[in-house]
Amino acid sequence: DVKVTQSSRYLVKRTGEKVFLECVQDMDHENMFWYRQDPGLGLRLIYFSYDVKMKEKGDIPEGYSVSREKKERFSLILESASTNQTSMYLCASNPGTVNSPLHFGNGTRLTVT
């Protein structure tokens, strides 16, 4: 069974801090994704990666960057955290075939104070 692991369930950070959210998948999936989940807005795609060192912007990339140095690991970086980035962050992966569903981690709830 695919496992997507997010390193932290809860994080509390201060405004202006640099924040790293880590995600690891164990099924050799080609694609990895970072979503942000907010009430009433569903899931919005921040960034995705279809290969090592390859990345594409999603719908809301502003204020975020990503890193994929190894196939199994995809990091989301908040360069200078702001209070409007307080949210639930979900990492997902899939094998890269056109109709493959997403496999999600349990999420990281980030609070920026």
Add this chain to the structure above:
Amino acid sequence: AQSVTQPDIHITVSEGASLELRCNYSYGATPYLFWYVQSPGQGLQLLLKYFSGDTLVQGIKGFEAEFKRSQSSFNLRKPSVHWSDAAEYFCAVGPTGGFKTIFGAGTRLFVKA
């Protein structure tokens, strides 16, 4: 533009009663459609998917969904709801542009005894 609409923000159903969650999509080509469920504090789990063929698809946990092209709908149903079904349900279409899955805003299901 591609989009997914879940008209009901929340629904309350008595345990043992039937359930139908609505989903309408806008998509230019033949859609790939998904329903995911998110239990409290968890990531999203795939319930079922539709790609082609029989328009009534069966999923896990006793759920089914029916694809109706003429109505651009993909409604989720369950004949008898259990208290453990209380969760948030997301309809999704994709991938669009090769990678992106578009999610609806979600419907939160409450189950009363």
